Amino acid sequence: MHELSIATAIVESVLEFVEKKGASKVLAIRLAVGELSCVEPEQLRFCISSITEETPMENSALEIEKIDAEVLCPHCSYSGRPKYWEDALSSGPVATLQCPQCGKAAQASQGEDCCIRTIKYVA
Amino acid sequence: MNSFTIETLEAAPDEIYDIELEHSLLEANAKLSRDNRALLDRHGIVAIDFMGAIGSGKTTLITRLVEKLKTGVAVFNGDATTGADADAIAKQGVPVVQIATVNGCHLDANLVGKALRKIDLGGLKLIFIENIGNLICPAEFPLGSKARVVVVSVTEGPWMVRKHPHMFLGAAIVVINKTDLAEAMEVSVEELANDVHKLKPDIRVIPTSCKTGAGLDEVTAALLAV
Ligand SMILES: Nc1nc2c(ncn2[C@@H]2O[C@H](COP(=O)(O)OP(=O)(O)OP(=O)(O)O)[C@@H](O)[C@H]2O)c(=O)[nH]1
Ligand SMILES: [Mg+2]
């Protein structure tokens, strides 16, 4: 459901950008979606295609790249991939904020964001 | 691009460009949430937001907390369509702003910023913000609160934390509500607490019953200490 609000933000930013550039057609956009952002790529793809009909973004290619989660531990200085909870009942293993080295609470240092990386368009 | 040449390149009408943008989609909200936080800090106000599934007891809990605190507190109610929750809390005689999101599934920092400009901040110490009942969306949108509380209830079954892990990663406090119904629901409060700690060991977990009043003093104390 919130994929729709993220999709709206993406489409608004892209359309504003191409209008400023006087572009006629968007060929492709590349997004980066953080593992810790709870954005579901397939839902996002569907939302974007459903709100870009009859805009310069219609039928443009959409590439979604995943940004891996990374954590930093203030207790033991561990830095790197998080500990995963294998048997959580989510769609797969879930990244946690439990330090893989000492077991205390770590902080997310990467993988929370969701951004538009590049836009390919025809002038 | 082309930083080695001095003359500007005119694009041919059908020329293709590939531009790096690195435009963050969450940053606009994050910035507004920092603005909200700065405004609150200037007034010495602590805002706390309450997230959780539909019907987990957010409004009831906030009402109980307001009863205990009585003054210096205001409440913002996110509600997609009705003003029922806001009306319930307004009976306590504290300032209440209903934030209608129409079709949105979460509050955002812009809406909370508008609500902050609607009330007199003088004399306030606390603002409780009730987010929309939803376990996924609100996590992505910080509002400017100092701490986020997730209210879960035993009536959501034994697997609710495992099924919705995301919501807990940004929370400071998790309230496990409706403990008066735990036995009837055959749900272990301890197991739920363990699941929360697997996700984030430093979350404060407080079991409560808004019906019997159990745990409410502990929640009040925890919120006053954030
Ligand atoms: N038995 C019992 N019922 C509770 C408790 N807390 C809340 N309830 C009941 O649960 C129902 C939902 O409570 P609300 O406070 O409206 O829940 P909410 O999270 O604000 O719901 P939404 O705003 O619709 O998402 C109401 O009928 C409450 O009386 C509790 O501790 N024990
Ligand atoms: Mg409510």
Ligand SMILES: [Zn+2]
């Ligand atoms: Zn550690």
